Amino acid sequence: MPRAVLFDMFGTLLPGGSRAERDAVTGAMAADLGVGVADLAALWAATYDDRARGLLGDLDDTLAFLSGRLGADPTPDARARAAARRLEFTASLHRRTWALPALTALADVGVPIGLVSDCTIETPMVWDAGPLAGFFGAVSMSCVTGIRKPEPEAYLRATGDLGVDPGECLFVGDGGSHELSGAAALGMTVRRYTSPHSGDRVDPDTWDGPQIDNLLGVLDLL
Numbered sequence: 001m002p003r004a005v006l007f008d009m010f011g012t013l014l015p016g017g018s019r020a021e022r023d024a025v026t027g028a029m030a031a032d033l034g035v036g037v038a039d040l041a042a043l044w045a046a047t048y049d050d051r052a053r054g055l056l057g058d059l060d061d062t063l064a065f066l067s068g069r070l071g072a073d074p075t076p077d078a079r080a081r082a083a084a085r086r087l088e089f090t091a092s093l094h095r096r097t098w099a100l101p102a103l104t105a106l107a108d109v110g111v112p113i114g115l116v117s118d119c120t121i122e123t124p125m126v127w128d129a130g131p132l133a134g135f136f137g138a139v140s141m142s143c144v145t146g147i148r149k150p151e152p153e154a155y156l157r158a159t160g161d162l163g164v165d166p167g168e169c170l171f172v173g174d175g176g177s178h179e180l181s182g183a184a185a186l187g188m189t190v191r192r193y194t195s196p197h198s199g200d201r202v203d204p205d206t207w208d209g210p211q212i213d214n215l216l217g218v219l220d221l222l
């Protein structure tokens, strides 16, 4: 039986945001930066892997780089407005977490909890002040480590920090980034989390194993 739990973040603990929400933020950022909305949206998507691996620097560096690629040179104040908009959007996603009952129940029984997330620089910027950080004994974020799921090291950073072997872990995720196959390959017990909240997934996983539709169900698997 697993004795520790690793969670994906977007679509598993909190929403990734609807396309309409994301488009609205991108549109407002484009206006701040003086670039075209469609151009920024396309470049934002095209640079996802680089951003998820932390290759474009901090958020201000990222906005300066993307603006430059689109032929703009926004002022520091303009970049700061766009950054603040993006950060507030990300923080709003964290405030909409549905995971607190399950995380609280796991903490109450002393289960080690880790995060394995493919995410961009905004996430670590809002994480510590958000509602989830206090529950997690290990955090593996791709934009910090440079390593994305399903690469084994993405998971092993978290298991190492928790002091557990992969075979002692339950991995729960909605299946983006081929994360379920990656966890299973390391010998973890795996559950796909299915929820109306889950929304769009990046690189959907074809792994075909057991599912849960309520995170409190994790308690029954330990």
Ligand SMILES: [Mg+2]
Residues within 6 Å of the ligand: 008, 009, 010, 011, 012, 173, 174, 175, 176
């Ligand atoms: Mg996900």
